[in-house]
Amino acid sequence: MIDVINLKKRYGSLEVLKGITISIKEGEKVAIIGPSGSGKSTFLRCLNCMEDPTSGSVIFEGVDIADMKVDINVYRRDMGMVFQQFNLFNNKTVIENIMLAPVYIGIHDLKVKKYKNFFIKLRNTFAKQKKPLYEINTTREKIKIDVRENAMRLLKRIGLEDKADVYPSTLSGGQKQRIAIIRALAMNPKVMLFDEPTSALDPEMVGEVLDLIKQLAEEGMTLVIVTHEMGFAREIATRVLFMDEGRILEENTPEQIFSNPQNPRTKEFLSKVL
């Protein structure tokens, strides 16, 4: 699903990623662990080009999205991302946070189709060979209603439907992060990227967020998670990557990596954190 080929990223003279090649298949749950400054987050952010790679390619469903000519916004719709700092839109209520992107993109697509149809119609009046029109079976109102329904369903799922109309500043960290997760889910992504989703949370709230991620894993969502929660990584991951100094030093199943690490750096790191 995602093939990363010789990915490099440098900031000025500092080389953060020194050539990463890895392939992530559909349904896989990949956990990335490693010391801070190892490039884990940068690597994750390169997967949806939040950071543009310096060189190398990121092939998502057959398209190299690291190519600057590609309209990255289209591919990002299929890659949900969850941040350490939640990043809910402060000027929008919870429901507006969830609805903003799907409604905007739905209506935008509708507009583009109508626009194209107009020109096809114009052309068809003169040309002998009629081009088929784009099918339009929705309206602005219908998009909004559908998206709202979906958003409410997602909110119910995490038990926060009564918070739909409040602003994020009134929520706890755990609630914010769960809403950030369903905001990403509202786009029906094919893969979810988590950038240390629990690192900014109070310890008592870590559980509720991890539970939600676990549910996603059980539903078969493809996940890539940068995390410091080793127990969690061990529980849900199908594969664990150990990164240090911009390279993947070891990758294996969680059982192997946690009980029988091969690389001396992995051993050292795990002995410190476990």
Add this chain to the structure above:
Amino acid sequence: MGNFDKKLMKFWEIFYENNGYTKVLVGLKNTLFIAIFGLLLGIIIGTIIAIIKVVPKYKKLPQILNALCDFYVGLFRGTPVVVQLLVAYYVILPLLGMNISALTVCVLVFGLNSGAYVSEIMRGGIMSVDPGQMEAGRALGLSYRVTMLKVVVPQAVKNILPTLGNEFIALIKETSVVSFVGAADLYVAFNYIGTNSYEFMVPYLVMALIYIVLVMIIASLIKVMERRLRKSDRRN
């Protein structure tokens, strides 16, 4: 004090009985008109310039636009507004052969002038919004433009509202120079009363009072607006 009484009487005579107050009302209307529409124009121009200044500049076009904006801001911050008014009214208009009322010229000049200041205020406001907001929008597949307009700029506006209020108050006070090009503002009205009563003490005192009251009303309006905009920051 007997002297002051007499002056007050004289003022009242011209102000009330000789219909001086209609001139004051017209002056007040013009002052507010220039300040409000000048600020609106300034906000529009300032927002556009601020956005041009904060977009990433990988390509040629943003670079050129950026240079133009720098020139514009430098030009309007580098000259006094009186000079801008005079140049606009007595140099540029005749050169272009246009016949526009002094009031319109004032609105345009004050709009352009405050646009330069508002752009800097807006830029600061946009920079003060957490970069995570932009990232979150982009990660959802929204474009830079849409995230900017729907998420970042609304928050920036909220952050800068007090400063923008100050700009409005400054603008109201600055409009007192529009008589240079013959627009009728408060100064013109009270000057008229003064010349007709041969007495300037009371008219100018009243003028000062009107400005103070005006500014105080606006300051309290801004406070109300701010409180309403802050509702997303509060627990409710």
